[in-house]
Amino acid sequence: MNRIFLRIFPLTLLAIAAAALVVYGAIRLFLGDPLEDIARKQASGPIFLLEHYIDQAPQDEWLARLNRVREISNLSLELVPVDTAVAALPEDKRDALRRGELVLDIPGRAFLRRVDLKGERYVGSDEEVLQVLNLPIDVGLELKIEAIRYGIVALFLLVPIAYWSRMHWRELLALSKAADAFGEGRLDVRAQVRNGAAVYPLAQRMNQMAERIDSLMSAQRQLLHSVSHELRTPIARLEFALELLADRMQGAPEEKRVRAMEEDVVELKELVNELLSLTRLGQAEQAAAEPVAVVPLLQSCAKRHEHVLASRRFQLIESVGDCDVAGDPRLLARAVGNLLANAAKYAHSAVELRAERGADGSIVITVDDDGPGIPEAERERVFEPFYRLDRSRDRSTGGFGLGLAIARKAAQLHAGTISVEESPLGGARFVLRLPASTHEVAYKAAYEAAYKAAGQKKSLPV
Numbered sequence: 289m290n291r292i293f294l295r296i297f298p299l300t301l302l303a304i305a306a307a308a309l310v311v312y313g314a315i316r317l318f319l320g321d322p323l324e325d326i327a328r329k330q331a332s333g334p335i336f337l338l339e340h341y342i343d344q345a346p347q348d349e350w351l352a353r354l355n356r357v358r359e360i361s362n363l364s365l366e367l368v369p370v371d372t373a374v375a376a377l378p379e380d381k382r383d384a385l386r387r388g389e390l391v392l393d394i395p396g397r398a399f400l401r402r403v404d405l406k407g408e409r410y411v412g413s414d415e416e417v418l419q420v421l422n423l424p425i426d427v428g429l430e431l432k433i434e435a436i437r438y439g440i441v442a443l444f445l446l447v448p449i450a451y452w453s454r455m456h457w458r459e460l461l462a463l464s465k466a467a468d469a470f471g472e473g474r475l476d477v478r479a480q481v482r483n484g485a486a487v488y489p490l491a492q493r494m495n496q497m498a499e500r501i502d503s504l505m506s507a508q509r510q511l512l513h514s515v516s517h518e519l520r521t522p523i524a525r526l527e528f529a530l531e532l533l534a535d536r537m538q539g540a541p542e543e544k545r546v547r548a549m550e551e552d553v554v555e556l557k558e559l560v561n562e563l564l565s566l567t568r569l570g571q572a573e574q575a576a577a578e579p580v581a582v583v584p585l586l587q588s589c590a591k592r593h594e595h596v597l598a599s600r601r602f603q604l605i606e607s608v609g610d611c612d613v614a615g616d617p618r619l620l621a622r623a624v625g626n627l628l629a630n631a632a633k634y635a636h637s638a639v640e641l642r643a644e645r646g647a648d649g650s651i652v653i654t655v656d657d658d659g660p661g662i663p664e665a666e667r668e669r670v671f672e673p674f675y676r677l678d679r680s681r682d683r684s685t686g687g688f689g690l691g692l693a694i695a696r697k698a699a700q701l702h703a704g705t706i707s708v709e710e711s712p713l714g715g716a717r718f719v720l721r722l723p724a725s726t727h728e729v730a731y732k733a734a735y736e737a738a739y740k741a742a743g744q745k746k747s748l749p750v
């Protein structure tokens with residue numbers, strides 16, 4: 289059941305109930321109370337008996353005929369004083385009774401009428417009212433029939449409403465799915481909504497916006513890639529030239545300055561390489577999907593960063609045993625390696641690398657340290673390229689601010705996520721979540737094969 293229908297359903301029922309009340313009110317106002325009409329028809333037999341048999345009696349026989357009717361029918365005919373009868377009636381009917389009209393008491397299944405206005409039937413007859421009880425009045429049945437009628441109308445109204453709201457709901461879901469996917473960075477996803485849909489113009493606008501952002505982003509990536517690529521050759525030349533120069537200046541006072549320039553060029557080369565990796569990752573749609581054993585991967589990452597971890601208390605804790613994730617081993621090692629390098633750089637004394645299974649079966653790799661941590665407000669921004677908390681970049685502390693951006697991109701290419709929180713050690717905890725299991729490796733490979741065979745463009749179905 290969709291949310292639009294759940295909202296419209298009670299509103300429709302309320303509207304129909306209100307319409308029923310308005311219809312009843314309008315008929316009552318212009319044509320008289322319809323319930324009274326019904327009751328009068330149902331009581332027409334006893335009324336006819338009163339008007340055409342009892343009332344037609346000669347003057348002194350009125351009471352005798354009344355008694356005869358009492359004997360032969362199961363109606364209860366009572367004579368009550370006018371004042372008592374008037375007091376028991378609702379305000380709007382009292383005058384009618386006083387005027388000598390026949391007044392119906394629907395809940396009491398009775399009618400009342402004064403015997404006469406001038407005391408002609410018997411002595412004191414103008415002081416009495418004839419009350420006829422046990423009439424065959426049953427407006428409940430009529431009310432039930434009305435309720436069924438309105439119920440059927442409601443049902444017939446709700447069927448098209450349900451159909452309409454279902455269509456809208458599906459279209460809105462398609463839109464929101466596309467918006468979610470787009471927000472997650474899948475810029476090639478477009479909302480697919482049929483031409484006649486009410487949200488079609490909105491979907492068109494969204495798609496145009498997506499198209500524009502996509503082309504801007506790819507232009508920006510392309511520019512970054514081209515610039516980085518073009519910078520490699522002059523940097524290589526500079527590196528070579530500086531090396532020659534430094535060799536020639538051995539022992540000379542300028543040698544130190546040339547060596548420093550050499551280091552700067554090496555740093556520049558690293559930056560360009562990092563930028564190239566980031567732009568290449570940005571252009572990729574999906575990582576390779578080969579089975580990667582989790583624990584050996586972490587062990588080799590730790591080994592590769594031995595030089596920076598040696599001065600810290602380092603621990604690898606794992607509870608996943610022999611399990612695989614589907615992915616590109618080099619890319620995964622790069623992501624974990626970047627997290628380990630950061631932890632080693634910022635930790636005071638301890639670093640922990642951990643692998644465990646999440647509640648949903650995913651593989652959760654965490655890197656903890658006891659360093660300064662990352663303030664809550666910065667926890668998203670540190671994944672942006674070139675964003676660094678410590679702006680005073682120097683050679684001892686400083687990288688380029690690209691490590692986490694690369695790690696996040698690597699996680700996304702594996703349909704995983706990466707986030708940062710507070711570590712129980714007191715510093716930062718980076719959490720890399722990867723959908724996993726050996727079965728999933730097989731599933732993913734089969735999915736990719738089917739995907740390629742179908743040659744489809746990546747888009748979300750409605």
Ligand code: ATP
Pocket residue numbers: 626630631634635657659660661662670675676677678686687688689690691692693715716
């Ligand atoms: P690069 O990794 O490119 O050499 P970097 O380490 O400065 O440079 P990132 O790895 O992207 O860049 O990290 C971005 C910023 O996040 C860092 O500059 C640092 O301020 C902060 N940061 C990252 N990891 C930690 C950590 N474990 N503890 C505290 N701050 C961290």
Ligand code: MG
Pocket residue numbers: 626629630687690691692
């Ligand atoms: Mg880093």
